[in-house]
Amino acid sequence: VTLDRPTVRNAINAAMREDLPRAIRAADANPDVRAIVIRGAGPKAFCAGADIREFTPPSSLTASRQAKQSNRWLDALALVGKPTIAAIHGYCLGGGLEIALACDIRIAADDAIIALPEVTLGIIPGAGGTQRLPRAIGLGPALRLMLTGERIDAQEAYRIGLVSKVVKAADLDLTWGKLGEQLSEAAPRALAYTKEAARRGAEMSLEDGLRLEADLSTLIQGTRDRIEGASAFRERRKPVYLGD
Ligand code: CAA
Numbered sequence: 419v420t421l422d423r424p425t426v427r428n429a430i431n432a433a434m435r436e437d438l439p440r441a442i443r444a445a446d447a448n449p450d451v452r453a454i455v456i457r458g459a460g461p462k463a464f465c466a467g468a469d470i471r472e473f474t475p476p477s478s479l480t481a482s483r484q485a486k487q488s489n490r491w492l493d494a495l496a497l498v499g500k501p502t503i504a505a506i507h508g509y510c511l512g513g514g515l516e517i518a519l520a521c522d523i524r525i526a527a528d529d530a531i532i533a534l535p536e537v538t539l540g541i542i543p544g545a546g547g548t549q550r551l552p553r554a555i556g557l558g559p560a561l562r563l564m565l566t567g568e569r570i571d572a573q574e575a576y577r578i579g580l581v582s583k584v585v586k587a588a589d590l591d592l593t594w595g596k597l598g599e600q601l602s603e604a605a606p607r608a609l610a611y612t613k614e615a616a617r618r619g620a621e622m623s624l625e626d627g628l629r630l631e632a633d634l635s636t637l638i639q640g641t642r643d644r645i646e647g648a649s650a651f652r653e654r655r656k657p658v659y660l661g662d
Contacts, residue, residue, distance in 0.1 A: 419445065421517075424460025429469040430513045438517070439494035446498040449661065452602035454498070455594050456521060457505040458514075464504070464530070467512025470539070489545050495520035496546075496617065499610030501601045505594040506530045507587055511569075516545035519554055522613060524580065525594060526572040527587035532580065535567035553620065555579050605643040606661040611635075 419441045421428040430438075438456075445451045458464035495502055495517070504518035507527035515534055518524050526532075534543045534551065542548060543564060552560040559578045563570070572584045585593045601609065611634040619627030638644055643659045650657035 419454060419456050420459050421456065421465050421514075422459040424458075424462070426469065427463035427466035427509055428458045428460070428514070429466050430517075431469040431472055435491045439491055442494045442498055442502070446500050451500065452604075452606060453501045453503065453598045455503045455505055455598055456495075456517060457590075457594070458507065461508065463509035463514070464506040465511070465514025465517060466509045467514050467535075468545075473539075492516060492520040492546050496550075499613065500606070501609055501613065503594055503597060503601075505590055506532070506572075506581065507590055512536055512543065512547075513545050516543060516547045516550070519550040520546060523582060523597070525583040525585065525590070525597065526575055526581040527590040528572050528584055529587045530572040530575065530581075530584075531569050532572075532575050533567055533569040534564050535569075537565060538567040603656075603659075605641070605647060605657075605659040607641050607643060608638060611638055 419438065421430075421434065421438070423429060423431070423434070442454060445454045501523065502521040504521040504524045505527075506518055506524060508529055508531065510518060510526075510530055510532045512533075512535055515532055534547050536543045536547070543551070548564065551564065554560070555578050562568070570578075570580075572581065575581045576584045583593065615627070615631045615634050619630055622630065642662050643657075646657050646659060
């Protein structure tokens with residue numbers, strides 16, 4: 419899925435807030451899709467955040483309430499069963515980083531510049547950033563980034579665990595392509611259940627999380643892909659997983 423407004427550094431306007439979740443849900447529903455990659459069009463940016471030109475006072479209480487609920491527009495990304503990858507290059511600011519934070523895996527080109535500059539604009543990271551960044555990298559480092567709005571480069575993002583891999587900018591497409599292929603070869607339901615156990619479990623007590631893991635582990639026993647995995651191992655061949 420390409421964020422495609424390169425002349426404004428792929429800034430997120432109202433249409434994108436509707437289109438991105440729709441595209442993600444469509445990809446999730448498409449049986450030919452095994453992994454979802456989000457990237458930015460053009461050489462300069464993954465995404466420079468919310469379209470600042472759309473920042474106007476809300477026209478009514480209803481509009482204000484709606485705006486407050488707008489932090490949920492990225493839920494689709496966090497909740498789909500298929501693995502999601504953010505392939506970050508250039509500027510990845512504000513809402514752009516919040517998109518990446520909703521993804522399962524973040525990889526970055528060495529030209530990436532990453533920040534949550536909201537406080538410098540008099541607002542807060544309001545598309546999940548205040549919640550997802552501390553959960554991704556810990557409270558202290560997250561507060562440093564959010565309270566200062568400081569820009570960090572790809573290496574620093576790697577050092578603090580915000581991205582899991584840094585590659586040369588010219589190699590980014592190849593890298594997400596390979597990662598996508600690797601994920602496409604895995605059993606789709608195993609990926610979905612692993613994701614569910616880890617994501618939902620992170621919000622639970624260890625006891626409840628282990629119960630959820632046990633339930634999903636039981637459910638996966640009934641899948642044909644589990645039989646295929648074991649058969650392929652015995653027959654010394656690559657498994658062919660069909661997702662059931
Ligand atoms: N909103 C609207 N337009 C943007 C934009 C944004 N977030 N970011 C860049 N643009 C536009 C610029 O206005 C400019 O448009 P014109 O050509 O019409 O003047 C064009 O994109 C290119 O921008 P620059 O000339 O500045 O290009 P650059 O490559 O030198 O710099 C930049 C890029 C560092 C991203 C700089 O444009 C910038 O600082 N942008 C704002 C970034 C920002 O503060 N984002 C956070 C927004 S708040 C948020 O995201 C909150 C949320 O979701 C809840």
